[in-house]
Amino acid sequence: MGADRVSSLCWLAFGLLCIYGSVMLGLGTMREPGTGFFPFLAGCFFTLLALIVFVRSLVPGRGFQARISSLWEGAIWHRPLAVGILMAGYILALERIGFLLTSLVVLLIMLKGVEKFSWWKALLISILSSGSTFLLFHVLLKATLPTGIFGF
Amino acid sequence: MDFMGSLITGLSVACEPNNLFFCFMGVFIGTLIGVLPGLGPVATMSILLPVTYGISATTAIIMLSGIYYGAYYGGSTTSILVNIPGETASVITCLDGYQMARQGRAGPALGIAAFGSFIAGTVGIIVLQVLAPPLVAVALKFGAPEYFSLMVLGLTILIFLAEKSVIKALMMAGVGTFLGTVGLDTITGVARFSFDIPEFLDGLGIVPMAMGLFGIAEIFFNLEKSIKTDVTDAKIGHLLPSLKDWMESKWAIARGTVVGFFLGILPGGGGVLASFVSYAVEKMVSKNPQKFGRGAIEGVAGPESANNAAASGGYIPLLTLGIPVGVVQAILLGALMLHGITPGPMLLKEHPDLFWGVIASMYVGNAMLLVLNLPLIGLWVKVLRIPYSILFPLILLFCLIGAYAVNNSTVDVAIMLFFGVVGYLMRKFEYEPAPFIMAFVLSPIMEQSLRRSLIISDGHFGIFFATPISLGCLILAGLLLILAALPAFRKRREKIVTEAEDMG
Numbered sequence: 001m002g003a004d005r006v007s008s009l010c011w012l013a014f015g016l017l018c019i020y021g022s023v024m025l026g027l028g029t030m031r032e033p034g035t036g037f038f039p040f041l042a043g044c045f046f047t048l049l050a051l052i053v054f055v056r057s058l059v060p061g062r063g064f065q066a067r068i069s070s071l072w073e074g075a076i077w078h079r080p081l082a083v084g085i086l087m088a089g090y091i092l093a094l095e096r097i098g099f100l101l102t103s104l105v106v107l108l109i110m111l112k113g114v115e116k117f118s119w120w121k122a123l124l125i126s127i128l129s130s131g132s133t134f135l136l137f138h139v140l141l142k143a144t145l146p147t148g149i150f151g152f
Numbered sequence: 153m154d155f156m157g158s159l160i161t162g163l164s165v166a167c168e169p170n171n172l173f174f175c176f177m178g179v180f181i182g183t184l185i186g187v188l189p190g191l192g193p194v195a196t197m198s199i200l201l202p203v204t205y206g207i208s209a210t211t212a213i214i215m216l217s218g219i220y221y222g223a224y225y226g227g228s229t230t231s232i233l234v235n236i237p238g239e240t241a242s243v244i245t246c247l248d249g250y251q252m253a254r255q256g257r258a259g260p261a262l263g264i265a266a267f268g269s270f271i272a273g274t275v276g277i278i279v280l281q282v283l284a285p286p287l288v289a290v291a292l293k294f295g296a297p298e299y300f301s302l303m304v305l306g307l308t309i310l311i312f313l314a315e316k317s318v319i320k321a322l323m324m325a326g327v328g329t330f331l332g333t334v335g336l337d338t339i340t341g342v343a344r345f346s347f348d349i350p351e352f353l354d355g356l357g358i359v360p361m362a363m364g365l366f367g368i369a370e371i372f373f374n375l376e377k378s379i380k381t382d383v384t385d386a387k388i389g390h391l392l393p394s395l396k397d398w399m400e401s402k403w404a405i406a407r408g409t410v411v412g413f414f415l416g417i418l419p420g421g422g423g424v425l426a427s428f429v430s431y432a433v434e435k436m437v438s439k440n441p442q443k444f445g446r447g448a449i450e451g452v453a454g455p456e457s458a459n460n461a462a463a464s465g466g467y468i469p470l471l472t473l474g475i476p477v478g479v480v481q482a483i484l485l486g487a488l489m490l491h492g493i494t495p496g497p498m499l500l501k502e503h504p505d506l507f508w509g510v511i512a513s514m515y516v517g518n519a520m521l522l523v524l525n526l527p528l529i530g531l532w533v534k535v536l537r538i539p540y541s542i543l544f545p546l547i548l549l550f551c552l553i554g555a556y557a558v559n560n561s562t563v564d565v566a567i568m569l570f571f572g573v574v575g576y577l578m579r580k581f582e583y584e585p586a587p588f589i590m591a592f593v594l595s596p597i598m599e600q601s602l603r604r605s606l607i608i609s610d611g612h613f614g615i616f617f618a619t620p621i622s623l624g625c626l627i628l629a630g631l632l633l634i635l636a637a638l639p640a641f642r643k644r645r646e647k648i649v650t651e652a653e654d655m656g
Contacts, residue, residue, distance in 0.1 A: 003580075003581050003582070004581075006581075007581040007583070011323065011327070014327075018330050021345060025342065025344060029611065030606060030611030030612075031606070031607070031610050031611035032606075032607060032611075033602075033603045033606055033607075034340075035337045035339075035340050035342045035344060036344075037603065038329075038333055038598075038599040038602060038603065039330055039333040039344065039345070042326050042327075042329040042330035042333065042595075043326075043330055045322075045326040045329075046322075046323045046324075046325075046326025046327050046330065049319055049320075049322055049323040049326060050323060052319055053317075053319055053320065053323065056319075071580045071581070072376075072580075075376040075377070076375070076376050076377070077376060079375040079376065080371075080372035080373075080375045080376055080576065083371070083372070083375060083548070084372065084569070084572070084573060087368075087548070087552070087569050087572075088569060090552065090565075091562050091565050091566050091569065094552075094556070094562055094565070095562055099553075103549055103552075107545050107549065110545045110548075111541075111542075111545060114375075115541040115545075117541070125542060125545075129545065129546050129549060130549070133546075133549055133550070133553065137199070137553055137557075141200075141203050142203070142206075143199075143203065143553070143557050144557070144560050145553070145556070146556075146560075146562075
């Protein structure tokens with residue numbers, strides 16, 4: 001399927017949800033617009049445009065017709081995917097385990113697993129990076145960083 | 153207060169030892185992050201925002217502004233030496249800057265970038281200083297309908313200048329406007345689309361969203377390809393441009409300054425757009441357009457001057473109307489609000505020390521940057537030799553800290569990651585993030601202005617056509633949309649975009 005067709009369908013679905021949510025909030029009247037009035041207008045506006053993009057995608061030669069698979073042709077797609085998953089893990093662990101340890105482990109996995117550094121090199125860079133950022137932001141700049149169950 | 157009086161007031165504030173120190177820190181950090189690809193001024197300013205709690209509002213804005221325009225100076229170094237722009241406003245500098253470096257002219261390229269930036273930055277500040285007071289007088293006449301129409305015009309200009317599909321740009325503006333409504337309705341106090349998440353009550357954070365859409369998305373995009381940091385081995389040589397270089401660059405710097413300053417005033421304009429337009433202008437007026445892309449010094453001087461002039465121009469709407477024209481200005485606005493100061497027409501009257509102090513600090517900062525940049529280029533080159541495989545986890549770590557530091561909440565980090573993925577997919581599917589983020593920034597002001605106008609007018613949309621300022625803005629917006637839809641204009645723009653992609 002063409003890129004524009006897929007993306008416009010996604011925006012269309014999102015837009016319809018937004019319109020529904022706005023109506024539920026209450027549109028009010030023109031004299032006294034309600035809480036949902038402005039989001040309703042914005043929702044209708046981009047849903048209509050998503051519909052236009054969708055209709056255009058049905059016409060050969062109009063819009064961005066590249067196939068979805070071709071968008072990732074020749075790309076090392078597993079690297080952003082792996083980093084994205086690691087970041088999600090980082091978010092889940094950050095407040096439980098603390099900044100220092102979470103950063104160290106995630107950096108280590110990133111450098112070893114994604115960037116294929118040797119173990120000692122990955123470990124050294126991870127310790128230096130997480131340690132120096134902790135010192136800089138937490139100790140010197142007094143920024144609040146989560147300490148977690150270990151207290152650091 | 154006359155020009156000299158305001159300048160003296162400002163300089164006396166800017167030259168206080170404390171402010172001088174933070175100005176230096178700002179421009180130094182700014183240059184450093186400008187050199188590092190992927191870590192832009194938005195991420196850095198948000199990381200350092202909590203640090204500003206302990207200092208005065210004037211000092212905080214002086215430091216944050218230093219980071220902003222310092223990043224533009226630093227960004228040119230990576231473009232010229234590595235062919236990787238340190239930040240987006242320096243993308244176009246790669247084309248001729250890197251070619252100059254390969255021809256052994258890295259020194260003059262770096263030199264003209266620094267001098268051009270200094271000249272444009274300084275001229276921009278002088279114009280800002282001259283224009284701000286009369287604009288404040290005009291801004292005081294602005295009511296809700298004028299504000300709304302001005303926002304519509306700003307967004308229309310942004311869409312008019314969209315690189316690819318106008319429909320998609322409009323759609324992104326709509327999505328950004330919608331997401332800007334998340335959180336408590338300021339008029340009724342009702343929570344909207346907050347899904348019982350307390351952090352959503354204040355709305356989605358601009359900082360994590362921008363860091364995701366631009367910073368994280370950029371990292372994801374770079375990770376798909378294997379990036380080799382190929383720092384030129386050619387000798388950098390003497391940094392002072394020769395007389396011939398100056399003669400070739402002088403008009404490019406002048407044109408870049410004018411173009412940059414005025415594009416900097418527009419919502420969403422900023423340094424990126426200014427540098428691209430300046431490059432196009434230089435190529436258009438050149439007697440030898442074929443030398444562009446092959447090491448033309450005008451191709452470095454023009455865009456580098458333009459992006460620094462744009463940095464000054466962006467302060468006009470912020471300081472006079474309280475309207476942020478970009479994400480950086482939105483952060484500056486946030487920093488002022490943190491200190492209990494509301495930017496807008498009353499700022500000049502109520503806080504003249506801050507107003508003129510910040511402006512004067514830019515003169516000082518620009519001079520510092522010129523002195524700092526030329527001798528420290530060797531240090532920046534060393535920073536650039538760090539491989540991207542080591543740099544990107546570090547940049548990610550800084551972004552994670554920056555997003556967390558805003559509210560000490562992992563929800564903001566999750567928002568950043570989410571918009572990182574969205575930004576990556578948007579780039580893949582050819583949707584532009586600039587209209588999205590700008591509409592998001594302007595959405596709350598737009599909504600308030602629209603609803604207030606309708607309440608005042610008893611529900612009649614005629615109020616937007618009733619005053620000359622509002623009517624003028626709407627007519628101009630309408631004309632721009634009609635022009636953007638004309639087939640001849642569309643074809644011309646498609647041609648320019650194709651050429652730019654081919655060059656890139």
